Amino acid sequence: MPSLSPNIIGLLPEYILTITGVLIMLAEPCIKPSSSRKPLGWLAILGTIAAGVASGYQTLFASDHPLRAFSNTIQVDTFSIFFHLLIAAVVLVTLLGSMDYFEGNASHAGEYFALVLFGATGMMLMTCSVELLMVFIGLEISSISTYIMAGMRKGQGTASEASIKYFLLGSFATAFFLYGIALAFGATGSTSIAAIAAGLAATKTPLLALMALAMIIIGLGFKVSAAPFHVWTPDVYQGAPAPVVGLMSTAPKAAAFAVLLRITFSGFPGMQHRWSVLMWVLAALSMTVGNLGALLQRDVKRMLAYSSIAHAGYLLVAFTAFPQEGIAAACFYTATYAAMNVGAFAVITQVSGFNESTRSIEDYTGLALKRPVISAVFAFFLLSLIGIPFTGGFFGKFYVFSAAIGAGHVWLAVIGLFNSGVACFYYLRLLAAIYSRKQAAAHDVQPRSVSVPAAIGLTLAALATLILGILPGNVLEMAQYAGTSTMIENARQQCAAHPDNCQLQVKVDSH
Amino acid sequence: MSAEVPVAYYLVLAAILFSVGVAAFLIKRNVITIFMSIELMLNAVNLTFVAFSHMWHQIQGQIFVFFVMVVAAAEAAVGFAIIIAIFRTRQTLNVDQINLMKS
Numbered sequence: 107m108p109s110l111s112p113n114i115i116g117l118l119p120e121y122i123l124t125i126t127g128v129l130i131m132l133a134e135p136c137i138k139p140s141s142s143r144k145p146l147g148w149l150a151i152l153g154t155i156a157a158g159v160a161s162g163y164q165t166l167f168a169s170d171h172p173l174r175a176f177s178n179t180i181q182v183d184t185f186s187i188f189f190h191l192l193i194a195a196v197v198l199v200t201l202l203g204s205m206d207y208f209e210g211n212a213s214h215a216g217e218y219f220a221l222v223l224f225g226a227t228g229m230m231l232m233t234c235s236v237e238l239l240m241v242f243i244g245l246e247i248s249s250i251s252t253y254i255m256a257g258m259r260k261g262q263g264t265a266s267e268a269s270i271k272y273f274l275l276g277s278f279a280t281a282f283f284l285y286g287i288a289l290a291f292g293a294t295g296s297t298s299i300a301a302i303a304a305g306l307a308a309t310k311t312p313l314l315a316l317m318a319l320a321m322i323i324i325g326l327g328f329k330v331s332a333a334p335f336h337v338w339t340p341d342v343y344q345g346a347p348a349p350v351v352g353l354m355s356t357a358p359k360a361a362a363f364a365v366l367l368r369i370t371f372s373g374f375p376g377m378q379h380r381w382s383v384l385m386w387v388l389a390a391l392s393m394t395v396g397n398l399g400a401l402l403q404r405d406v407k408r409m410l411a412y413s414s415i416a417h418a419g420y421l422l423v424a425f426t427a428f429p430q431e432g433i434a435a436a437c438f439y440t441a442t443y444a445a446m447n448v449g450a451f452a453v454i455t456q457v458s459g460f461n462e463s464t465r466s467i468e469d470y471t472g473l474a475l476k477r478p479v480i481s482a483v484f485a486f487f488l489l490s491l492i493g494i495p496f497t498g499g500f501f502g503k504f505y506v507f508s509a510a511i512g513a514g515h516v517w518l519a520v521i522g523l524f525n526s527g528v529a530c531f532y533y534l535r536l537l538a539a540i541y542s543r544k545q546a547a548a549h550d551v552q553p554r555s556v557s558v559p560a561a562i563g564l565t566l567a568a569l570a571t572l573i574l575g576i577l578p579g580n581v582l583e584m585a586q587y588a589g590t591s592t593m594i595e596n597a598r599q600q601c602a603a604h605p606d607n608c609q610l611q612v613k614v615d616s617h
Numbered sequence: 618m619s620a621e622v623p624v625a626y627y628l629v630l631a632a633i634l635f636s637v638g639v640a641a642f643l644i645k646r647n648v649i650t651i652f653m654s655i656e657l658m659l660n661a662v663n664l665t666f667v668a669f670s671h672m673w674h675q676i677q678g679q680i681f682v683f684f685v686m687v688v689a690a691a692e693a694a695v696g697f698a699i700i701i702a703i704f705r706t707r708q709t710l711n712v713d714q715i716n717l718m719k720s
Contacts, residue, residue, distance in 0.1 A: 246691070267718065344718050
């Protein structure tokens, strides 16, 4: 094996994505304005695949013990590789689905492809950083890219409105996140996650540390659109272009959840009895607000925005569980949610096109008659979002709720199951509209043909959802290993040092 | 004359600045003023970092401040571009009138 420096291997996927993005930015002005931007899209897809392969390559170095780089600010372990692969897959499906999206429209397709890659760089950086400074930089790289992408259809009022709302609330959240980091630095004298965990044991100001954690959770709560920090989500998802929504409802959320998992379970393990209460409340609120809000929506993208709030709630349930099961369940749920949600938005991209003529549930009436195949795929993703067995959504929910019940949070699981029942109603209403005979008079669905790359992307997402539903073993195993590889050791040590603070001691010791 | 201002004073000042920023973010109606209040919050964070950095005799906090400033500048560049885009399409910067998507 060539002895490459850990600084090269540790951030190899990020390097590849950055270089590809810069190449696209440089090539963009060299192509005639009238000609197609598709070659740039293929270059972006190539870069994404290369980054995914590079993440897989990292397992050779990080399987036994984590690979550390850049003075211990980067830690490559199974956890980070899991999320790297997840983000690469989401970006791949998004790029495939948006290859033809910008064709024939006066838009900036070249910049779009570059921004997607830059955003992915930031998200990947978030998942492998164990120093809050790096986390912050990754968060900002991903956020700033998505602010711009949300307003990609520049001429339209709704697009700019989505962009400004996302920008203002995103920056507001960042300020909270930063204030949390500053307070954590004040309480422990460090901004490295491991050093914070060590410093907490000796801190003279536990209240300050608690405030720090609360601020960090508020900041990341905005990013993952957990209620009550969800206010921006419906407007942004409704106004932003469909492929961008598919990306930003999955990949940055996955990255933010990865950071949240690392900070809570690895940085503040001794305070779990406190922050799990906070997570309990956030989860219950998000599930309820998301599902009840979705019932009232007529616009399909807005409805899926509320549905994504609800899914953030289901994911937060995993935070109330014991570290081992909780992290594994959260990782698995992130993967299933990403597969089905990016797929659902890829279908919307194909059905509604650049100008989004098909918006409300009425516009989808009779879709199955004109485009039976894509309707069937959409139906599959919607069934998975409900959580029907043999889809990824079912096992995702199953593991999350069983992890919560295992930790004694039966009521939270009951709230979650009630919510799943409510959720059936609005997904099935959309399904019923798609498969009903009555034709919408005003907006006839154009029988547009699906391009080859988009078809590949949809197939990938559908296959992923199906495989997670019938053969969840491999991914679950990797998720469990991800949980063990990084966090549990740290948490166990903390619990051993401070058994009073730790509700998990008995459970952890038994492993 | 070596009496030093206690760290707590800086922290309280920073907390007040941060709260003013949050309040202004929620109360103000002009997009640019809202953006200014975010900058105020970020600078409150910077002050906190510098104060703690001094307290712990560690350079980390001050390094963090540099990154926050750089990122804030990048964010401002993107933010004003978006504000120009919204002014071109809507001819207003009042957030109450930027409401095409109320259900």
